Amino acid sequence: MKNLLLLLFLTFSINFVFADSPLTSTDFYKAYMDIPMVQEASISKGKITTEMMDYIDNDTNPLEIKLAIINAIGWEHKGMMVSKMYFMFVMNKKKYKTEFGGDFMAFKWYASRDELICFSYMKAMDNYFDVTDAFEIAAEAVRKYPDSFAVTMIYNLIKAQGLTAYDEHCYASKLFQTLKNNSNLKMDMKKESMSYIFEYLQDIGKDCK
Secondary structure (H helix, E strand, O other): OHHHHHHHHHOOOOOOOOOOOHHHHOOHHHHHOOOHHHHHHHOOOOOOOHHHHHHHOOOOOOHHHHHHHHHHHOOOOOOOOHHHHHHHHHHHHHOOOOOOOOHHHHHHHHOOHHHHHHHHHHHHHHOOOOOHHHHHHHHHHHHHOOOEHHHHHHHHHHHHHHHHHOOOHHHHHHHHHHHHOOOOOEOOOOHHHHHHHHHHHHHHOOOOO
16 A cells, blocks of 8 residues: 555656755765765755766676766756766666667666666655656666665665655654664665654654554
8 A cells, every 4th residue: 555655756846946855864974984986076055076976887886986976966967867867877887778669778777877867866755746757777786686785775866865855754664673683784875874864754754663
């Protein structure tokens, strides 16, 4: 039943200001400010550079730093679609093709785990009023790598965004409590980032039974 409700509300756009939310209040990049690229992203005023995209799409770079860069870029993009720029960058570089559907379907089928979760996170940050497509892409990343804490965390963050939009704060908070207690996940993020990741979701659930 809960999955059905989630599917229903994720298909609708949110028509009110939602700046205080899981996506906009989880600033875990602060645990990675020793990384020059993260420092650069934190003062980019919502813009993504070619250097950042090249770093994010480099398979040898750690996923946690890629996500920290996206987190540092933030959500105030002033009309710039960061996810669209990244999508075009990847498609031009990787030349993903399929006989069924267009470029988006080819990306969904052939993109790496990192590309999928980074794109979904960018897309959610581009438009945190409607995270339907971002949630779908994030689910593909989890399917490809279900054991990653970082991947599952972003997936749950996007899911929590949809939940809190419809006042399901307790459900959203429980999602992250479950994540925090999941010992089966590979911890592929800095220990120092945990407080930034869980603080907001724990706070909104403090009055839940």
